[in-house]
Amino acid sequence: EAGVAQSPRYKIIxxxxxxxxxxxxxxxxxxLYWYQQILGQGPKLLIQFQNNGVVDDSQLPKDRFSAERLKGxxxxxxxxxxxxxxxxVYLCASSLVRGDNSPLHFGNGTRLTVT
Amino acid sequence: AQSVTQLDSHVSVSEGTPVLLRCNYSSSYSPSLFWYVQHPNKGLQLLLKYTSAATLVKGINGFEAEFKKSETSFHLTKPSAHMSDAAEYFCVVRGLSGSARQLTFGSGTQLTVLP
Structure with a gap:
């Protein structure tokens, strides 16, 4: 099966x-999940979607970050x-269903550099 | 609240020698525990998981981990390191309910395998 696809791979702004x-x-x-991985740290969850609804966005800095999954x-x-x-690095992951028996599949990530 | 501590940020072993990556967790309840591996510029891949069944868990590529409740540990081991094992390894905990059900990642252990 095809994996989780992310783009772009790199971005400098x-x-x-x-x-x-x-x-x-x-x-x-x-x-579907979005994680933020700062250099030298483990990934931190930003937001989780179940179909097109938000399950958890408690760690999303909502003043500057937004996410959508309009068609699920x-x-x-x-x-x-x-x-x-x-x-x-911003990582996207997906799982078949919520719960312990459904492993997360991660994409290769987008590396963002802000100068 | 739950947390996970990876005791070594870097581990270096020679090819063919045993690998030990240490992880301690903190959780109010019996958690689910996971090990993920991340190769350079690749997504995270699940190595193994513990979800309250057998305390010795076998994963992919010859890795295994033992859940020790008395020591609150979940160390990852492999009898004989291979060059392809060089990567970053993350210990991950998930609690039972609410926001604790989200995955909490450790800060990672970089494994170097010397020829």
């Missing part, structure tokens, strides 16, 4: 600019305006 990342989960996976398939994560501390 200046602070205060905006940026968007795209994720296409594995076909049929209802649950692809998802877009946006940052506007970007700050230097947003430099990180």
């Amino acid at each position: 200046e602070k205060r600019q905006s940026v968007a990342f795209w994720c296409n989960p594995i076909s049929g996976h209802a649950t 398939v692809d998802s877009t994560l946006k940052i506007q305006p970007a700050k230097l501390e947003d430099s990180a």
